[in-house]
Amino acid sequence: MMNAHQQQHPRRILIVDDEDLIVMAMRKYFEGLGFLVDGAFELEEAQALLANYRYDLVIADLRLTGIGGVEGLQIVSDVHQRCANTRVVLLSAYGTPEIERESYNRGADAFLHKPKAMMEIAHVARTLLDQ
């Protein structure tokens, strides 16, 4: 449940995934929970948004450009450089222990293995935002 302050000042989330359907579904889900949601489909689009807006939370897929991509790590670094208060959740279907470790080294707050139910992602997001 959102408190009165959250209703007046909704938290802003950026969702980054190269799959349109995932961005659309997550946008709808989080908007339904009262968040302001932006979506981006590629690394540079996410970086341009991060340069212009302040986000409370970024949820990014690790891989944005096909096989072998680890653009999500770059997003973690960018967020960490721009705003220490922004939380970052990385999602991946291909996460190795090394990549997961690297994510945390760069400042990720959570690393979730796909597939993950929207409800579980939202639970992690809320826990991070309430810390």
Added chain:
Amino acid sequence: MADHRALDAILQPGGITSVFQPICAVDDGHWSIASFECLSRGPKGTNFESANVLFDYVRLKREETLVDRACIKTALSAARALPPEAHLGLNVHASTLGRDPGFIDFLRGAADTNGIAFHRLTIEVVEHAPPWDGLAFLSMLDRLRNHGARIALDDVGLGQSNFKMLLDVRPDFMKIDRYFIEHCATDANRQAVIEVVTRLAQRFGAQVVAEGVEDQATVKMLQLLGITLMQGFLFSEPVEARGVAALYETASTNRPRP
């Protein structure tokens, strides 16, 4: 494989729209329209409707040349609806001027197609991503001047619009970024910066344009500092070409918008 979906959407016909914001000559509280800055917006309903997001993205993609051309083509086409005497400022990245040897032919073609005389054009040099080919850049500026265009340096005082750029570009106009203009009425340090730029412009034989003017107190302070060319929401937000006629009407009544 690199993802170019957003770039494709930006470059498709209708992806970019042009709006025009007047640069006003202010004299003793009265104002008239001196020229228009052509501004670009990305596809409606996308993140790129914001010009800042659009151009940050374009620079990250290193596609300034492609997108600058698309923006100019759209702006000059839309500008056909403006009065034939209206002067137009076109934003162009310094990197485009330095890397695109065909730029002047492209610009001449776009101007001719839309019946816009070259002397009506001011190229507003914006720069965020050096290095560019310095010699090619300067040579392109000379060629633009030789064809009758004037040169403005955007965002003076910020980033790459520094003293070296001023010396290299020798602009006809120096545009002071809104960062220095906002709150200048009450901030002596901002006044000092504006005063220095104004003196510098006088030495260069350039005119100063103050960006981001939003209230009468700022107008008065800028006039005290010797600035007459101003741009900002006090006069008008950027409007589509069809809204320009109404701006001339407002200007003819000689009073700033409330």
